[in-house]
Amino acid sequence: MALNTDPNIPDPDGFYAELLGAHEGxxxxxxxxxxxxxxxxxxxxxxxxxxxxxxxxxxxxxEA
Amino acid sequence: MPLDDRYQLAFKLYPYERSADQDATGGPVRHPVVVMGGGPIGVATALDLGLQGIPVVLLDDHEGVGQGSRAICFAKRTLEIAHRYGCGQPMIDKGVLWNVGKVFHDDRQIYEFNLLPEDGHRNPAFINLQQPHFERFLVERVREAQAQGAPIDLRGKNRVDTVDVKDDHVVIDITTPDGPYQIEADWLIGCDGASSPLRKMMSLDFEGRVFEDNFLIADITMKADFPTERWFWFEPHFKSGDSALLHKQPDGVWRIDFQLGWDIDRKEELKEENIRRRLDAMLGPDVDYDLVWTSIYTFQCRRMTQFRHGRVIFAGDAAHQVSPFGARGANSGIQDVDNLGWKLGLVLNGTAPESLLDSYDVERRHGADENILNSSRSTDFITPKSKISHVFRNAVLDLAEHHAFARPLVNSGRLSVPCVYDGLPLNSPDALPDGPARTRPGAPCPDAPLGDGFLLDHLGGDFVLLGVGVGVPDQIEAEGLALRGLSVPADGDIMDRYLGAAKGAVYLIRPDQHVAGRWPSFDEPAIAAAVSRALGKD
Known part of the structure; x- marks a missing residue:
């Protein structure tokens, strides 16, 4: 199996909000x-x- | 308070004329519906009701539409609704059609999206059109409808000063150039914008989140070779702002937005030489342009706790406000009108109980919450509010260039689509589980080619029973309603969008073209129960 770099997370915006929420404060x-x-x-x-x-x-x- | 204009007009659309109501002797004249506010949402409300034959009076403290492009992106659903009202075509003819957006980080394109990746729709994903033109086309349609007998009365320079809300009507005090007068309304619809005077007169709340950022809008005319696409830069290499947005409008006008940050000197930033410095950096030294309109805006995401307060109902920005990313302001307001119009019509003619209007409140609060959620998330991505959120944001942008997985996380605005009224009271349970998810109960009907035209042209305005690969009667009676039947063959895009794995389907479709229920066959008792439910009788 290779590293999956295709979209794989349902509800990407909800996931991102939860990720940032974990860092809040x-x-x-x-x-x-x-x-x-x-x-x-x-x-x-x-x-x-x-x-x-x-x-x-x-x-x-x-890395840019 | 004198009746002076607060802003300059782009178009004088409804000049003041003395109304017979001002000379009434037997007490104030009572009207079934009064609309407060002559912006796009108010005029669309008057048009919706007037086309149903319901007398409606619209009051505005100006005589037309103010200057400034303001809202420019009108979504497919708005165009579908405008088409039903009979004014979609001039908007399409004048507007700049677009489907594609590109996202850049620094000097690299990282992502491209197409908002309408399938054929078989009358309307494009979006048109760009200056708001004054959008309003003008609505009012021109009102004039045409009036000439055909639609009982619409637009009253310019009629400022509402006070309202007295009773249990079964509202008393309205109005100031005009000829002095004050009073009218009464069975129903008052507040479409008077984000700073709604009506909301303040009634001391109603409007809570939410204020975002700490400023955006500069510059509308310019230039000859340029940019394609007709939405271009968005995060941290652009030309350094004119923390982000930048480019959109084409009709008449050679381009909308450019720059993100300025929170601590700015507003007056300084609005000086022409400073605006030009930012534009020159973006466009290069050789591009000639003229400034058409500039403004600095901050934004809020907030809504009223309830949109219906007895005989007063709020719609558009007066009821809910979003940040501009995603074009969810005017577009959601037009969906409010689409939702309210038929319900108020059926309540006024006695077909539905007053409680049907509570479903407006429930459904459009659901819509407002979805818009606020999406526009807040976009804003959080565009203007990261902490160091770590900035680190994650730029990590997403770095990865997105090479890895597909990161692209759905890039958020430069989730552009307006109509909401699905999932799980709300007017829907009947889905009896077609093999059917496509996109046409489940609560969903707006997707368009599809039909004969020489399009499916949506045959829906809307009244309840329709749509048989797909199943014959339905041309007309049936249910709950005091004459239901119009429409039988269409199961092929092409209609089959994909309405049947999926099912062999045949019967859809009950509301006047606002949302699905109320669906079944595998013509089941008259189930349909009658669904009509009853969709009229708010359950």
């Missing part, structure tokens, strides 16, 4: 920590090492 430091925990939780859910490696590469390459 947090300091920059607390937000960064929340993001780190989130990455680790989602990475564990994915589990597949090859896909995670692909995801790291995609995220690194997209």
């Amino acid at each position: 947090l300091s920059d430091e607390a937000s960064t920590a929340l993001n780190a925990r989130l990455v680790l939780i989602l990475a564990n859910h994915i589990g597949d090492r090859a896909i995670l490696t692909e995801a790291f590469a995609a995220a690194s390459k997209s």
Whole structure:
């Protein structure tokens, strides 16, 4: 299986609002920590090492 | 307070004329419906009711439409409604038709969308048309309808000063150039805009969210080769604002919006040399242009708790206000009118109980909430309100250029589509589970080619029973209504949009072209029950 970069989340606007809602009122430091925990939780859910490696590469390459 | 104009007029559409009501001797004259406000929503309300033969008086404190393009994007649903009123074609003829939008970040295009990716519709996703023209076409249609006997009375320079709301009517005090007079209304419809004087006279609430940002609008005329598309920049490379929007209007006019931020010197920013500095940076040094209209606006998302207050009903910006991203202001107001017109008509002629008007309140609050949600989310994306939301916003923009998954997250405005009245009281349960989701009960009917024309031309104005691949009688009686039957063959776009996996279908369609119920076959008792429910009798 390869990294899925096609749209895969139903209700994208609702998802995005919930993501930002989780950060509402947090300091920059607390937000960064929340993001780190989130990455680790989602990475564990994915589990597949090859896909995670692909995801790291995609995220690194997209930096403007 | 003197009756001076608060703004300059673009078109004088309803000059003051003395009314017989001003010379009435036997007490104030009573009218079935009075509309307060002669903007697009008020005039459309008068037109809807007048075309039904219901006498309606419209009061406005000016004699026409104010200058400034203001609302420019009119959506497909608005055009469908205007077409039903008989004034869609001049709007289409004058307007700039568009379906495609492009989104840029810095100097890169990251995303392109098509708002109408299928054929078989009379109207485009959007036209751009200056608001004064939109209002002028409505009033011209009123004049035509009046000549054919529609009982519509537009009264310019008639300012409502006070209202006295009784249980079964409203007493209205009016000032004119000839002095004051009084009339009474069985029903008063408030279409008097976002700062609604009527709402204030009745001390009604209007709560919501104020966004901390300023946008500069510049309407300019120029000769330019930009295509007829909506272009939106996040953090544009030309640095004229935190975001920028470009739209084409008729007559060589272009709408340009720049996001200025919260702490600005409004007076300074509105100086012509400062506006030109921003425009020059965007357009380059060689483009000649003239400024037509400029303005700085801030915005709110808010609504009244209730739109119906006994014999007073609010519609349009008076009832709800959104940020401009998504063109959900005027377009949702026209949907209010479409929803209210037939209900008020059936209540006034005794076919439906007064409680039908509570469904206007419920359905259009649902619509307003959807518009407020969408326009708030767009605004949060365009003007991130914290450092972390800015980081996420730019991460989405960076990813969107190369990864399809991020594109649905890019939000430069979710453009107006009519809402589906899911789960609301006038709908009957869906008896066609194999049918397409887009035509479920509560949904607005999608258009489709039919014969030499289009399906929607055959719906609207009254209740219709639509048989798709199933014959229905030309007329049946139900709940005191003469239901018009329309049988169409099951083929082409109609089959895709109304049958899906079903073999045949019978639809009950409301006068505002929303689906009230649907069944696999002609089931007369079920239809009668659905009509009763759609009339607010349950």
